[in-house]
Amino acid sequence: MAGRLILAATPMGDIGDASDRLRAALGSADVVAAEDTRRTKALAAALGVTVAGRVVSFYDQVEVTRLPALVADIEQGRTVLLVTDAGMPSVSDPGYRLVAACVEHDLPVTCLPGPSAVTTALALSGLPVERFCFDGFAPRKQGQRRAWLETLRTESRACVFFEAPHRLAGCLADAVDVLGGERRAAVCRELTKTYEEVRRGSLAELADWAVGGARGEITVVLEGARPASVAPEDLVAEVEGLVADGVRLKDACAQVATNGVSKRELYETVLAARRD
CATH class of the missing domain: 1.10.10 (Arc Repressor Mutant, subunit A)
Incomplete structure (x- = not known):
């Protein structure tokens, strides 16, 4: 009988966010596919779990080449646990290609829910987020970034995206120029970690703040566009x-x-x- 693929969310910072199901899966899976094997072994040690299964690396550059062997493991009855460095696999992290391969081969896939920077930032933003879209990382180059921001000018849903700290000031400055300084947003950094910080305000206010520099992992929530009061x-x-x-x-x-x-x-x- 075929085994199964388990996607498991891992803590973003606070080890206390690890679920009992994650602990059990780390200790019982036949194969642990990890974005960073060292970080996964450190996580298991911090949780007091002994990883009995085979640990293999599964990061962006080797994702495609690892697929056949992992699919074969599942077909032969093994349980494969997929974990990334933090948060939920497949969400701007490795994972979806392996899920798609399992679906193609009619193999069972399940998920152990848990921490996600996307939903955590949305909840903390203080903005209307009943409807939202997720855009991964903002484009790096200014021209592409401004073109992407232009697509959000009339987007009525809140938009959540990731940004590198050294590009945050430039991104927010472009957002002010393209979307207007009055549009509200929230910049969330180091979520669940010791120096967690959430800055809320208009894009103009946040752009001024970001000039001073920001550190850590950053998630931005942008308010959805309101109907224009004037043409x-x-x-x-x-x-x-x-x-x-x-x-x-x-x-x-x-x-x-x-x-x-x-x-x-x-x-x-x-x-x-x-x-x-």
Whole structure:
């Protein structure tokens, strides 16, 4: 009879978040596929668990090559436990390819639920998150990042994503430019760890804060777009009035931009009106 694949969530920081089911699985699985074998062995030791099964590495660069052997293990009746460094496998971590392979071979797959930075950040954000989307890591390059942010300009669902600490300030600055400084957000860092911190406020406030630098693992929750209270075309005259008084066009757009209308959108609308 076939064995099964078990996906198991691991603590993000606080070891007390480990479930009894995770402890039992670590001690009983025939094979433990781990994103980082050293961290998994350290986790087991901290939990007082002896890993009796075979431990194999299963990180991004070897994920595809490991699939045939792990599928064969399950077909031969073994239990394979998949764990990542922290949180839930398959969520911006290795896992989904192995799940897909098991589904293709009609092999049992189950999950031991537990910690997730996505749902933890959503719960702590203080924003309406009844409906949300998850976008993984924000694009690294500014051009791609701004194009991605543009897709969120009218997204009514809250959006949660990961960001590297050294790119956070740039990402939030681009968000202010594309989405408007009034859009609310929450920056959650080091969730469940000793120096956990959640910063809540407008994108403009958070962008100013991030200039000072941030450390640790970061999850950002962005408020969903609200219906625009005015159309950008309705604000052109006000912008042009400021320009006539000597204000630079970009600065005038930043002053006039309001809920649902970003300064970038307003700037492009003014230019379009001038061309017409």
